Amino acid sequence: MYVAVKGGEVAIDNAHRLLADRRRGDRDVPALRLDQIVEQLALAVDRVMAEGSLYDRELAALAIRQARGDMIEAIFLTRAYRTTLPRFGYSRPVETGAMLVERRVSATYKDLPGGQLLGPTFDYTHRLLDPELAGDAPVEAPAVRPEAPEPMPRVTEILAQEGLIEPDGAAGAGTEPGDITRQPAEYPMDRDVRLQALSRGDEGFLLALAYSTQRGFGRTHPFVGEIRIGEVDVELDVPELPFAVPLGRIRVTECQMVNQFKGSMKAPPQFTRGYGLVMGQSERKAMAMSLCDRALRAAEFGEDIVAPAQDQEFVIAHSDNVQATGFVEHLKLPHYVDFQAELGLVRQMRTEFDERRGASAERKEAAE
Known part of the structure; x- marks a missing residue:
């Protein structure tokens, strides 16, 4: 525990007031509203919801505004608020096969059942700044696409029909999934627990690890089997009722990565799976998650486990940006006592070093 130095409380209060002033900025500029953040900074909102583990667009927008746009600070605020909420049950596993698809692309099949939907994407935009966005020019509304009347089958199901991909590995009936918010991490982790940790892990860290696997530090030869973005139903089982109660819909991003596998003594050559599922629209995060998975x-x-991305403890223990932030940023806080102790130790070692060097020089002169 840190002991407040003289005047520390006043300084902290003043720092808070200064922060609020800088957050507001120029008073001649209209204050940023939460609905503006939700609607126009939607991908930032989605990242805060995903890594903050709380699906609430308005709260995520509030966190972004309070953090002055610092995404990790906003995620920290969201995660802290989440701990104050009561837990009243677990929803049923969402059925992404029944997703109301807004975007769906595959790099493995050009023509596939249900077709490919580009949806809103930066993939084919020119990376050039658009001066028109500096103003308030009207944006032409796109043609509205009707919702798909039937669920789109997954690309991996096509490979499964030929027996060319490993089984899906669904959990058996009655299996109790782990919960990283209630149980401390224990290694080695089961896959369901790893996926939970990856889902709310830092996008930048996972992206770097995913990139490393493609450069040979992880032995993955990936193909994007499918990326889909859309809304899924969330349902809750209520003991008093014989049916599940729908709670609403949430937008998610799902990525199924198809990887080459040469086979082993026990398994034939086939494709294997990497899986990523993230709240909101976050393709880069879902892809990085599936490669790391x-x-x-x-x-x-x-x-052979030879690369950082293959090491469970390295990946999971360092992927959480809230924990990483705490360990790194606590170095800014007072360490006066610790430093004075180390300063005294270094001075003592320096004195002993000088004495040994002096004694050595004396012996050398005597020998000459």
């Missing part, structure tokens, strides 16, 4: 499954396939 596959790399972390190395032991299942008898592969």
